[in-house]
Amino acid sequence: MYVREKIELSPHFKSVEFKCPHCNNIYINTDLIDMLEKIINSSNATKCVINSGYRCGYYDTIIGGFKGQHSKGNACDCKFYSNSVLIPSWKILCVCQDLFKEGGFAKINNYSIHIDCRKGSIYRGDETISNNSVTYNFYEYFKKRKEDVYEKNLNLLNNSNIEKFKGVLKND
Ligand SMILES: [Zn+2]
């Protein structure tokens, strides 16, 4: 479904956050909003700031050289925060890879990423290098492990090890 009105889209997003900065028109696919909410839930993010959402054909051509996913209302460039601390883009991109089997995901810089809800294909990019896919696997590309991405689970794991260790000390 595409939204053109000023409305609350979801717990974390209003449609005006996605308006074209050139003409102020709103046109946004709610599939993209569903993806953003899933990313927030899976990454311990508390906030997502939209740098760029919808771009009308005219403006998208000026910015990117052609009418891309932003001009179809399918894309945003954004950054995620966890309690006012920025989450690195590699971490969000790995989470996206785990969550979605189609769509577009790319590093823009260390903290900003491009996300789009294209159907039937996958784009996994690094726009600091090119506008084409650079990898099938962001974990390999960024040389990260699951434990690097899902830190909270690792902390739980470490805590349970500490508990065990205390037990051994007591027995001694
Ligand atoms: Zn415009």
Ligand SMILES: [Zn+2]
């Ligand atoms: Zn983008």
